Amino acid sequence: MGRGGLLRAAATTAVVAGTATAVSGGIRGRQDAKAQQAAEAEAYEQQQQQAQIDAAAQQAAAQQAAYAQQAAPPAPAAPAGGDDMMAQLQQLASLHSQGILSDDEFSAAKAKLLT
Numbered sequence: 097m098g099r100g101g102l103l104r105a106a107a108t109t110a111v112v113a114g115t116a117t118a119v120s121g122g123i124r125g126r127q128d129a130k131a132q133q134a135a136e137a138e139a140y141e142q143q144q145q146q147a148q149i150d151a152a153a154q155q156a157a158a159q160q161a162a163y164a165q166q167a168a169p170p171a172p173a174a175p176a177g178g179d180d181m182m183a184q185l186q187q188l189a190s191l192h193s194q195g196i197l198s199d200d201e202f203s204a205a206k207a208k209l210l211t
Contacts, residue, residue: 181210184209185206185209188206188209189202
């Protein structure tokens with residue numbers, strides 16, 4: 097009976113050690129999977145934030161370009177004859193109606209053309 101008990105104890109120890117190794121490997125695998133998932137979620141979040149920053153920068157650049165176009169006053173036209181002057185007055189009126197020229201700017205440009 098001494099040998100049977102010794103073999104049984106050795107077999108039990110082997111089974112317990114094998115089970116512990118399997119359980120430990122399973123736990124480690126789940127922890128690694130969770131860590132990988134968290135890293136992927138963080139990378140995705142950073143990509144989304146960068147995309148928002150890029151979109152905001154593009155929008156600001158577009159607004160700045162649009163503002164620069166509106167802020168630039170039209171070049172004053174050289175005084176000329178009747179038909180050309182009418183075309184210039186119509187162009188000024190068009191710019192005024194579009195809101196590109198203020199009332200004061202329109203009046204000043206019109207006075208300049210007529211003098």
